[in-house]
Amino acid sequence: MHKYRLRYAKSGPARYASHLDLGRALGRALRRAELPVAYSQGFHPLPKMAFGPPLPVGVESEAEFLEITLTRELPAGEIARRLNAVLPTGLVVMGVLPLPLKTPSLMSLIDRFTYLFFFTLPPAEAAGWNREKTAAFLAALWEKEELPVVRKKEGGKEGKKQGGKEVNKEDGKQAGKEDGEKRVNLRSFWYDYNFSFIEQDLLQVAxxxxxxxxxxLRPDELVPFFPAGWQLQKVVRAEAWSRGEPVPPVAVQRG
Known part of the structure; x- marks a missing residue:
């Protein structure tokens, strides 16, 4: 048996695929690529594959991960080439890394993500948001002890709304008055930031x-805390981290 970790990108129409739809698409791609995927034993054998943390629907990514087990060894480049030939539009394998059979799960390995928020500034807004004003706004937002949202389970799905009473910055959560409701302090999950103007009217916030x-912290929860005049164009999960280091593979392989 041979284990591999795949890093893949998700963009364009693929960003609207749910985690379940994504699993089906990748499962089909593994079969169409004729990779010798290992299966579990039992009455309902399943391919030995494990996903990383789910990506919010509508968010693009260059840091998605899938671990697969094959019955025989293949070169990393061949695995990427075969999959990229059959993957649907918007999904691209960027790197493949051989792994020992016994490794920590992706869910336990990853402890941080970097998201890129891309905002366009209308002409009237762009004139007023120079680098100094933008830096001052983000610094003031960063210095806040609380960025509260309320997450509420509705019909089996978790929604959210801004506001609510004081939350605990240490654990980020506080029980709400209603069943299934919790108040969350986003600031407790926010580690760092930086920004750059790609163009005069195009701002990137990492x-x-x-x-x-x-x-x-879900990206859509943070967006309302930015100025109303900043028009969100897209959000990209740019990197996944483990103990201060990017989760490998990090080298881009396209083809």
Missing amino acids: VDVAYGPRGT
């Missing part, structure tokens, strides 16, 4: 957020 058993 945000590092925690991921783990305590929870995480």
Whole structure:
């Protein structure tokens, strides 16, 4: 048996695929690529594959991961080439890394993500948002002790709304008055940030957020805290981290 970790990108129409739809698409691609995937034993054998943390629907990514087990060894480049030939539009394998059979799961390995928020500024807004004003706004947002949202389970799905009473910055959560409701302090999950003007009217804000058993920050929850005049164009998960290092593979392989 031979284990591999695949890093792949998700963009364009693929960003609207749910985690379940994505699993089906990758499963089909593994079969169409005729890779010798190993299967579990039992009455309902399943391919030995494990995904990384799910990506919010509508978010693009250059840091998605899938681990697969094959019955025989193949070169990393061949695995990437075969899959890229059959993957649907918007999914591209960027790297393949051989792994020992016994390794920590992706869910336990990843402890931080970097998201890139791309905003366009209308002409009236762009004139007023120079580098100094943007830096001052982001610094003031960063210095806040609380960025509260309320997450509420509705019909089996978790929604959210801004506001609510004071939350605990240490654990980021507080029980709400209604059943299934919790108040979350996003600031407790926000680790770092930087920004750059790609063009005068195109702003990129990079945000590092925690991921783990305590929870995480969803990109759509942070957007309302930015100025109303900043028009969000897209969000990209740019990197996944483990103990301060990018999760490998990090080298881009396209083809």
